[in-house]
Amino acid sequence: MFTSTIFRGVGRAVIRASALRSSPNTFNRAAFGAATRSFSVTSSARKDEKGEHGEYEKMLTGAKPGAAGDHEGSFSRTDKRIQVEYPEEADYPRGQPVQGRGGFHFKRTLASFSLEDKVAVVTGGARGLGLVMSQACVVSGADVAIVDLNKEEGERQAQLIMQTFKDENPGADLIPKVTAHYADVSDPESVKGTMAEIVESHGKVDHLVTSAGFTENFDAIQYPIDRVRKLWSVNVDGTYLWACEVAKHLMERKASGNIVMIGSMSGAIVNVPQPQAPYNAAKAAVRHLASSLAVEWAHAGIRVNVISPGYMLTALTKKILDENPELHRKWVSLIPQGKMGRPEDLMGAVTFLLSDAAEYITGADLRVDGGYTIT
Numbered sequence: 001m002f003t004s005t006i007f008r009g010v011g012r013a014v015i016r017a018s019a020l021r022s023s024p025n026t027f028n029r030a031a032f033g034a035a036t037r038s039f040s041v042t043s044s045a046r047k048d049e050k051g052e053h054g055e056y057e058k059m060l061t062g063a064k065p066g067a068a069g070d071h072e073g074s075f076s077r078t079d080k081r082i083q084v085e086y087p088e089e090a091d092y093p094r095g096q097p098v099q100g101r102g103g104f105h106f107k108r109t110l111a112s113f114s115l116e117d118k119v120a121v122v123t124g125g126a127r128g129l130g131l132v133m134s135q136a137c138v139v140s141g142a143d144v145a146i147v148d149l150n151k152e153e154g155e156r157q158a159q160l161i162m163q164t165f166k167d168e169n170p171g172a173d174l175i176p177k178v179t180a181h182y183a184d185v186s187d188p189e190s191v192k193g194t195m196a197e198i199v200e201s202h203g204k205v206d207h208l209v210t211s212a213g214f215t216e217n218f219d220a221i222q223y224p225i226d227r228v229r230k231l232w233s234v235n236v237d238g239t240y241l242w243a244c245e246v247a248k249h250l251m252e253r254k255a256s257g258n259i260v261m262i263g264s265m266s267g268a269i270v271n272v273p274q275p276q277a278p279y280n281a282a283k284a285a286v287r288h289l290a291s292s293l294a295v296e297w298a299h300a301g302i303r304v305n306v307i308s309p310g311y312m313l314t315a316l317t318k319k320i321l322d323e324n325p326e327l328h329r330k331w332v333s334l335i336p337q338g339k340m341g342r343p344e345d346l347m348g349a350v351t352f353l354l355s356d357a358a359e360y361i362t363g364a365d366l367r368v369d370g371g372y373t374i375t
């Protein structure tokens, strides 16, 4: 959920783990590991319980800010000093294909989950969640076109996915086709050109997964507007442009197809403590874009859904959190399941939403967040 490929490291004050440790008002609280989010009581509920001038009422409405002590609101606030440090592009940890789940097997399952004979485009597919979801499509029977700024890594991963398939399915006569293509998803011309290249290579496109995106942590008032615009253009325009391009292609072919947009739980809640208002707004936009396009394109047999991941432990987040153990503890303390998600946790979700098993599901937001957003 937080990958800044653009502008990285420009004029940004970065808080490292060591700095966090010397900041007692943020992370070094005694109750840190067992933190739960604070809750509020509505004034009508308070009146019912204790009467308009009861003890409760006086304590909660008459108290001055800070009267409840040092902990007041501390688990549900952003802290502008918290800025996650992202590695340089060349230092990004590389992903590996998921092993041991992809072979033909003899477990009974619904045939409607299969993506056989389909072609799926996955933006941001060279790394992280997009890479694992590309593999999920391949394992489920589809051919895949990986789209990414980093074409070289996309090509390397395309080869690895095909090789993993061969290793896990010795003797299979049909090897899935996985290709890699360059596009800057925020650039309409680039998107058009890449879509044409994919159709030329695969003959058609049936499904789309939009995983290209990134986040940054900035105090809203300090956030340079050109960076905000860049973030919105990749996360929102990039999703919109690809969805329109694929929908147009499907309508021209008079074919049905499905789109899964990768949003984030940040589109529904406000993460703490790192400030990231524009990212949160972008992911809320993605969520409602999916609902709106689901209605607009339902007549054409195109379903549009959103997956909203919570905190996922990709190679990148693992590297960052290993350097920031306090931040790791804070995040995990807010997740009911008590752990971060694995990228593989999205494999079933994306396969399901793209498949015929989800035939009557459109405009839905499938949260894959360990329960984060329900507390």
Ligand SMILES: NC(=O)c1ccc[n+]([C@@H]2O[C@H](COP(=O)([O-])OP(=O)(O)OC[C@H]3O[C@@H](n4cnc5c(N)ncnc54)[C@H](O)[C@@H]3O)[C@@H](O)[C@H]2O)c1
Pocket: 001, 002, 003, 005, 123, 124, 125, 126, 127, 128, 129, 130, 147, 148, 149, 150, 183, 184, 185, 186, 210, 211, 212, 213, 214, 215, 234, 238, 262, 263, 264, 265, 308, 309, 310, 311, 312, 313, 314, 316, 317
């Ligand atoms: N990792 C998480 O915890 C998490 C949680 C919730 C949501 N998400 C969302 O999931 C998506 C994938 O996140 P990730 O953690 O896999 O990130 P990642 O940085 O590992 O992968 C993102 C990929 O998108 C590509 N990309 C970035 N900008 C692009 C552009 N303009 N054009 C084409 N490709 C571009 C990158 O090169 C990279 O390969 C993002 O939209 C992110 O917001 C992630």
